Amino acid sequence: MSxxxxxxxxxxxxIGTIEFSHPKGNSLPGAILRKLAQTITEAGKNDDIRVIILKSSGEGAFCAGASFDELIAIKDFDTGKNFFMGFALVLNAMRTCPKLIIVRVHGKTVGGGVGIASAGDYTFxxxxxxxxxxxxxxxxxxFVVGPAVERAIGCSAFSAMAVDATTWYDSSWATNRGLFNQEFDxxxxxxxxxxxxxEQLAKSSPEAMQELKMVLWKGTEEWDDLLETRAxxxxxxxxxxxxxxxxxxxKAK
Known part of the structure; x- marks a missing residue:
């Protein structure tokens, strides 16, 4: 791992499989966020790909969220906005991708990682x-991941997670509220x-899946502006x- x-x-x-990795719990520095968004967009345009699997590496955390090293280095507003725009770009890439995206969550997930799980068209x-x-x-x-999480689990459950920011909500809680579609032992x-x-979706009609994707994401057309404002x-x-x-x-702990 780099x-x-x-x-x-x-x-x-x-089947296009996109795997992101980072030695610090698969956290998401700005460069990784932009590369992830670009890769999702490119996969969406690739005619050889009919469905996308999005996953992270290893057996530990699925995603530790924002990179603390980058957060603490931010010294001005423009740099701060640019960093959080990385999350907006990933979510909007997932939203506008014409291919259905399956997200594979194998471990604990924080912040931006919850946003990615929420933006999957089907999340295991x-x-x-x-x-x-x-x-x-x-x-x-x-703020940036909020629209994706609220879309997946509803306002009440999103409010609980957002307000009680120190509590881990277990996978069964997440599955019962629709963040995960299925969970496995x-x-x-x-x-x-x-x-x-x-494999099932790879044999399905690309045109039908693209039309379904548009139906699933109806009502999110303003997210380009909304997520930038949140950033x-x-x-x-x-x-x-x-x-x-x-x-x-x-970091001193």
Whole structure:
């Protein structure tokens, strides 16, 4: 695994598998976010791909969310907005991709990772894949990922996660509220289910799946502007002394 993380696309039998990785819990630095968004967009345009699997590497966390190293290095509003726009670009790439996206969640997921899981057209998880929106504890808030999470689980459940920013919500809670569509006891069962659905969809009509994708995401047409506005809010709040001090204390543990 690269020290700076990586995003890789592989294609097999009309299934495009996108895997992102980072040695710090599959966290998401700005460069990885932009590469992930670009890879999703390119896969959507590739005629050899009919369905996409989105996953992360390893057996630990699915995604540790934003890179604390980058967050603490932000010194001005433009840099802050640019960083959080990375999450907006990924979510909008998933939303506008004409291919159905299956997300495979194998472990714990924080912040931006919850957004990615929420934006899947079908999301599988392994039991034990707890989720947390920790942003408010950092002095920010789940502003960019909020629309995706709320779309998946509803306002009440999103409010619970956003307000109680220190609690891990277990995979059963997430499945019962629609964040995950199915959960499995073992990695083998998880992979079998992911591959089975992907193989089924790879044999389906590309035109029908594209039309279905448009129906599933109806009502989100304003997200380009909405998520940019949310990135501006986060870009301003990340400059606060509260956030800087929180991250310093966290990294010192």
């Amino acid at each position: 020290a700076n993380g990586n995003v890789e696309l592989s294609i097999n039998n009309h 998880a392994k039991k034990g894949a707890s989720v947390k929106l920790s942003e408010l504890a950092l002095g920010i808030g789940p 073992t990695t083998e069962e998880l992979d079998n289910a992911v591959n089975s659905l992907a 501006e809010v986060s870009g301003r709040l990340v400059l606060s002394d509260y956030t800087k001090n929180f991250i310093k204390k966290f």
